[in-house]
């Protein structure tokens with residue numbers, strides 16, 4: 001049984017259709033990340049699960065029970081916000097225990113829960129401080145502590161790391177992952193950051209304009225995106241998209257990129273790609289599958305030359321930019337094997353990793 005189920009969920013604000021029919025089952029103890037660009041409706045979904053926003057149409061079930069009309073305080077969920085929403089005049093202990101005091105828990109029980117949560121979050125020595133005496137990361141831990149003490153059935157996180165600098169975000173990502181392993185609770189986590197989604201999630205939901213584009217494990221989203229949007233959203237640096245045309249040959253199909261470069265379609269993909277024969281398409285390839293020329297005998301690899309436009313040294317790799325057809329393309333190369341700007345350079349493409357997109361439907365074929 002799913003722990004949280006969304007069925008045909010809709011939300012309309014005045015004339016804005018923020019959520020347009022979302023169906024989603026979230027398993028017990030699953031870490032599910034909702035990711036998508038600003039305005040795609042992810043926070044609205046979270047707020048509807050929390051009960052902070054009315055539902056226009058559809059159903060939300062938590063633990064098998066429809067909660068559409070149940071007030072937030074009775075849903076047994078806890079939400080952690082981007083703005084930590086701590087009370088400035090209260091100590092960390094008082095902030096963490098506030099909800100339990102309202103619910104009239106005994107003093108001993110409150111103390112036990114606060115100390116346990118503080119230990120998990122490594123903030124035991126901060127319990128007597130006030131929020132202004134804490135760093136951003138510490139405040140975020142207190143906000144999480146306040147959620148943990150409630151022992152909720154479901155945790156909802158709304159962009160909890162957005163206010164932290166890059167280094168602290170990286171550290172807190174690991175803390176949240178450890179927290180999930182420790183607490184084994186269902187988590188629904190909203191972010192616009194695909195790196196957070198990839199690193200934290202058991203499953204990722206990519207949203208676009210109020211609908212779900214794709215649901216899958218991080219591996220599925222990265223290696224088998226189903227749409228142009230998902231392919232472009234997941235992965236950094238992002239996938240290259242190169243306009244091309246599929247041309248029939250005597251024994252198969254070629255992906256024609258320009259007059260000098262045509263790639264033969266591997267045999268195991270001929271059946272899949274024949275629907276696009278003689279049509280325009282978009283070739284999607286990640287920078288790591290486009291490298292400086294390599295020794296190979298495998299027919300999945302093909303070589304070509306292009307003129308280097310920009311070099312971006314990253315230390316371990318150098319990103320080499322060049323033009324192909326009308327696209328600016330990025331290849332992830334060995335720093336020792338790159339040519340100078342404006343020189344010709346030989347590249348190898350790994351066709352086993354390519355994606356072909358139908359521009360009519362924006363679906364990956």
Ligand code: ATP
Pocket residue numbers: 013014016017018036037038039040041042043044045192
């Ligand atoms: P962000 O990452 O910027 O927070 P989001 O994906 O979480 O974006 P939502 O906050 O869910 O997006 O908003 C979805 C759409 O609904 C947006 O077009 C937004 O302007 C609109 N919206 C959200 N809340 C309201 C509201 N209270 N009244 C009117 N429109 C709203």
